[in-house]
Amino acid sequence: MTAGRILVVEDDATLGMSLQQRLVLEGFAVRWARSASEAHAALKDAAPDIILSDIRLPDGDGETIMRQHFARFGLVPVIFMTAYGDIDQAVRLVRDGAVDYVSKPFDLDGLVETLHGISRRKSSGSEIGTAFSGSSAMRKIGATLLRAAEIDLPVLLLGETGTGKEVAARYVHEAGSRRNLPFVPVNCGALPADLADSLLFGHERGSFTGASGLHRGFFEEAEGGTLFLDEIGDLSPILQVKLLRVLETREFRRLGGSETRSFGARIVCATNKDLKAMVTDGLFREDLWFRINVIACKLPPLRDRGEELASLLDDIASAAAARLGYSGVIVDETAYDAAKRHSWPGNIRELINRVDRAIAMGDGRALPEAALFPEGPVQTDTGIDGSLDVNATLSEVRDAAERAHIKAALARADGSPKDAAESLGVSRTTLWEKMRRLNIGPNNS
Structure with missing residues (x-):
């Protein structure tokens, strides 16, 4: 070798x-x-x-x-x-x-x-890099991430929800010299406002009511490894200032503490938002954006990875079958065809969830379209099963696309309008109104 x-x-x-x-x-x-x-x-x-x-x-x-x-x-x-x-x-x-x-x-x-x-x-990094070997586009991204792993600079991962940004972050960590040190993922959008400082910086005993002992925060847990700040675009303005301070000084203090501690980890950030537009709108600090936007890598959505879709479907189905104790599951041609027509708004995450559910609920032998898309035949913006009505108006085409997207979101959310509305970025009231107008029943029919 x-x-x-x-x-x-x-x-x-x-x-x-x-x-x-x-x-x-x-x-x-x-x-x-x-x-x-x-x-x-x-x-x-x-x-x-x-x-x-x-x-x-x-x-x-x-x-x-x-x-x-x-x-x-x-x-x-x-x-x-x-x-x-x-x-x-x-x-x-x-x-x-x-x-x-x-x-x-x-x-x-x-x-x-x-x-x-x-x-x-x-x-x-060769094994964890298999996720970036399915197409020329993904191989190019894998090469960029591998190069980033060799340079001790902040990495910014961009892409829609479910495109594999955490997989990419772990790849950067595992392929670099810090691979034997901690990898600490943090969902910035899920930090409770009243506990965010403690979770990030840690606290000393007695620093606030209920602080009965010492707590090491994420910055300290990362040690000299990698701190992965997912959904960095959801970080509050106050925490943006505090993060900028840590990146500039490479130092921090626990809440209630007087000892200054060094921050030695590398930073990898990810977001599905347009940070540049947020900077323009005053929603994200420009100086923080400059700090984290050193090596940027945009992960493509699954709908733009058509040449990989069949192999991804096979690999995920095989892995799911193995976990459930099946000797092997054959993906039906109808499932391949439907997968190609589907827009995959949830990207890789949606593909994994759909396949896992289909294998778990199936007979352990085959994976047909009906199992992959139990909500009904795949609809695209060209109509049912991909057929294009050349006489359709732009309004009808738009409604068809919106109806298919909402039904897919409801399917991913197991029929929960609340979760579907959140994934679509609209209020429940707006979702209910669209469902009424597009004749989508509460059971996603």
């Missing part, structure tokens, strides 16, 4: 040969490109795990190679070899995504150790 694939881009024959020989002895699979054109050709064949490149080349430069590769595959570890006069450019490239740079002449043993370290971190 190789230590990884390295593309060496170096026009100096002596240095290039020396690097190739040493890295092969160290267990790497090495491809040596002597020019920018050779490097571009090599990158079309197979994506390397690491790129080791000179900045100045006879027919181009390493910066262009890096940026074009990032555009195709996402962030991939890149180390630049540079002469003294190019150090300013090398520093700028590190800010733009490169792992590091070494100045010629450099310590080859030190460089080899750095390359092995990158390879080990990539290998540790």
